[in-house]
Amino acid sequence: LFSVSPLVVLDCEAIACYSCVSINGSDPKCEDPMSASVPLDRPCRQSVAGHEGLFYAYYCSKIKGVRQSDGRSLLIRHCSMDKLADIPTHCGQFSLDEELYSGCIATCTRDWCNTSPMLDHLFLLCFLGNNLKE
Incomplete structure (x- = not known):
């Protein structure tokens, strides 16, 4: 029983994230609104540069953008070992x-939190703001 307990604790601490990539709408299930059939990574694990094996991730992430060179859209939902920004949501150029x-x-740091429909509104505001400047 004692040797099993640490494994249970580690599994409980691992985050579960939706995982998909859509380029120019290539995966309609990944696009917003997201389909309930998008795969879940539970526990979500990542490789770490300079280390062997996979490690439990701490964050779920959603990256949504339009490539400036050609207007191609990108949507990534995945887990991460690191925060991708200093604030929960960063909009602008990256x-x-x-x-x-x-x-x-x-x-974000909660299980399955990378659905984030609120990002659509933020994305639209950033896109309009950037295009109105020009």
Whole structure:
């Protein structure tokens, strides 16, 4: 019993996140509003640079943006070992794989919290704000 307890505690502390990627609407289930059939990672684990194996993630994330070079949309729901921003939701410009995007990045710490429909409103405001400046 004693040797099983730490395993149970670790599993309870691991976060569960929705996991999907949609590029230009390639996965309609991942797009907002999100389908209930989107896969869950539970427990969600990630690799860490310089270490072998997978480690329990602490955060769920949702990244939604439009690539500035060609207008291609991107939506990623996944887990992360690190916060992706200093605040729960960051909207504006961000860089991913050496490409510049306009959109929002949200990081949260509750199971299945990366559905975040509120991001749609924030994304629209950021998109309009950035385009009205020009």
